[in-house]
Amino acid sequence: MPHSRRFAIGAVLGAALIAVPLTLPAAASIPPPDSGWTTVFADDFTGGANTLPSGSNWIIDTGHAYPGGPGNWGTGEIQNYTSSTSNLAQDGAGNLRITPLRDGSGNWTSARIETQRTDFKPPAGGVLRIESRIQMPNVTGAAALGYWPAFWALGGPYRGNWWNWPAVGEFDIMENVNGINSVWGVLHCGVNPGGPCNETTGIVANRACPGSSCQSAFHTYRFEWDASVSPQVFRWFVDGQQFHSVSQNQVDATTWANMTSHQGYFVLLNVAIGGAFPNNNSGTTTPGPGIVPSRPMVVDYVTVTTRGYGGGTTTTPPTTTTPPGNGGSAYSTIQAESYTQQNGLAKQTTTDTGGGQNIGPAGNGDWALYPGVDFGSTAATNFQARVASGAAGGVSGLVEVRLDSLSNAPIGSFAVGNTGGWQSWRTVPANISGVTGVHNVYVTFTSGQPADFVNLNWFTFVH
Incomplete structure (x- = not known):
C-alpha cells in the first residue's frame, strides 16, 4: 500500500451507485482457531458506539506522512489521516468503521491504524495467518473513483526508519480501488524500482470476490506465511479460496532474508483517497469529479494465528519424510x-x-x-x-x-x-x-x- 503503483487488467468503471444500507452491517464472532493453531492477536471491535479502537492494540496514524517519511505516505494519496471518531470509530455493533469525509473546501480526511506489535511471523517450522472480515466501502462507478481501502502488513523495521521499503517486505492482503469488484493481493520486496518483486508494481494477483461483490457484503481476507515447507511460501485467500502465492525460490536468497529474518510484521487498516494505484486503474487523476464521501470500510475483526513448532499445540518440530521417487511435499513449489x-x-x-x-x-x-x-x-x-x-x-x-x-x-x-x-x-x-x-x-x-x-x-x- 505505501508505495503501490499497480495497473489493473480489464477494469471497467461503471456508473451505478450502490446505496448505503440503512442498517448497521452484521458483525460475526471471531471464529475459533483451527485445531493446532494458537491466537496471538485478536480484536473484535466490540467497544461502545463512537469510540476509538483499543489503544493497547492499535496506533492511530495522523497527517499526510510519518514524521520524516515520504510525503503523502509515498503513494500520492491526498487525504489527511485523523484520530477523529468521525473518521475512525467502533459502531457499537461489533465493527470498526473507517470513513473518508470531504469538507466544504474539498479537503479529504480519513483514518489509518496499525498494530502496536511489530513481531508477527511464523514460529520456526510453522505457519502464520493474518485474517480480517471486511466489507469494502459500499460504492461503485464514478462515485467510487479514488477510494482505496486496504488491509496489509509491513516489515517491523519500517517503523521509525520510513526509508527501508521495500526491502523489509510488505504483504497487501486486501487492496481495492475505485469500487471495482476485485481484491488485489501483492508482495512488495527487494529494491525500488525493479528488482525481484518488479517494483513499484510488486508481485500481484487479483480476482472478483466470491458470491456477493466486494462492496456489497463482508468477505474474509487471509494471508499465510508457510515456513513448514521448503521452499517457504506466501499465500493469499478470499473466503477461503486461494488466489495468489509466491514461493521462496521466486526471489533471490538475499531478498528473501531481508524480508523474513527481521523481528516480524505489523498489521494496518486504512482507507486512502486518490493516489497512484487508483489513478493507474482508471486512466485519470483521482479522486474523480463524481466521487462521494462518507462510504466507510467496515471491519468486523482482525486475528493473527500461528501453527507449528513454538506455537499452537505442536511442541516438536515437524518431521520430514522423503517419499519414493523424486517427489517431495505437495505443498512446496x-x-x-x-x-x-x-x-x-x-x-x-x-x-x-x-x-x-x-x-x-x-x-x-x-x-x-x-x-x-x-x-x-x-x-x-x-x-x-x-x-x-x-x-x-x-x-x-x-x-x-x-x-x-x-x-x-x-x-x-x-x-x-x-x-x-x-x-x-x-x-x-x-x-x-x-x-x-x-x-x-x-x-x-x-x-x-x-x-x-x-x-x-x-x-x-x-x-
Whole structure:
C-alpha cells in the first residue's frame, strides 16, 4: 500500500451507485482457531458506539506522512489521516468503521491504524495467518473513483526508519480501488524500482470476490506465511479460496532474508483517497469529479494465528519424510522442469520472476510425470499453476491433474487461453478432489484444437 503503483487488467468503471444500507452491517464472532493453531492477536471491535479502537492494540496514524517519511505516505494519496471518531470509530455493533469525509473546501480526511506489535511471523517450522472480515466501502462507478481501502502488513523495521521499503517486505492482503469488484493481493520486496518483486508494481494477483461483490457484503481476507515447507511460501485467500502465492525460490536468497529474518510484521487498516494505484486503474487523476464521501470500510475483526513448532499445540518440530521417487511435499513449489517422464514437452529458459526454466509449449495429449508427491494426512483441496500462453485466438485447453495413471480421471483442472504471450505469466487456481498420501502426479494437457496452448513454470497444492 505505501508505495503501490499497480495497473489493473480489464477494469471497467461503471456508473451505478450502490446505496448505503440503512442498517448497521452484521458483525460475526471471531471464529475459533483451527485445531493446532494458537491466537496471538485478536480484536473484535466490540467497544461502545463512537469510540476509538483499543489503544493497547492499535496506533492511530495522523497527517499526510510519518514524521520524516515520504510525503503523502509515498503513494500520492491526498487525504489527511485523523484520530477523529468521525473518521475512525467502533459502531457499537461489533465493527470498526473507517470513513473518508470531504469538507466544504474539498479537503479529504480519513483514518489509518496499525498494530502496536511489530513481531508477527511464523514460529520456526510453522505457519502464520493474518485474517480480517471486511466489507469494502459500499460504492461503485464514478462515485467510487479514488477510494482505496486496504488491509496489509509491513516489515517491523519500517517503523521509525520510513526509508527501508521495500526491502523489509510488505504483504497487501486486501487492496481495492475505485469500487471495482476485485481484491488485489501483492508482495512488495527487494529494491525500488525493479528488482525481484518488479517494483513499484510488486508481485500481484487479483480476482472478483466470491458470491456477493466486494462492496456489497463482508468477505474474509487471509494471508499465510508457510515456513513448514521448503521452499517457504506466501499465500493469499478470499473466503477461503486461494488466489495468489509466491514461493521462496521466486526471489533471490538475499531478498528473501531481508524480508523474513527481521523481528516480524505489523498489521494496518486504512482507507486512502486518490493516489497512484487508483489513478493507474482508471486512466485519470483521482479522486474523480463524481466521487462521494462518507462510504466507510467496515471491519468486523482482525486475528493473527500461528501453527507449528513454538506455537499452537505442536511442541516438536515437524518431521520430514522423503517419499519414493523424486517427489517431495505437495505443498512446496514443484518446478515443472523437474519431471521424470514427459510426452511432447521441451524445457525453455523463462523470463518469469525467479528465472529458471518452464516446460512447453504444451498441446493436446502432452503430459509430465512427477513421482512420489507427498500430500500428507490432511487433504489437499486446491491446485494452482503458473502458466503463460501466446496461443492464437480461439485456441485454449485444460491443464489437468491426474494421480497414479494417465488413464485415471482428472481430480481437477482449469482452462487457459492466450495470456498475452508465451512468457506473460499468471497463477491460476483450481479446486481438486481431496487428496492425501503419496502419489505419482501427472500434469496433462487436453484441447479440442491441435495447436499448442500453454507453457507451465511451476505448480503446487493447497489444503
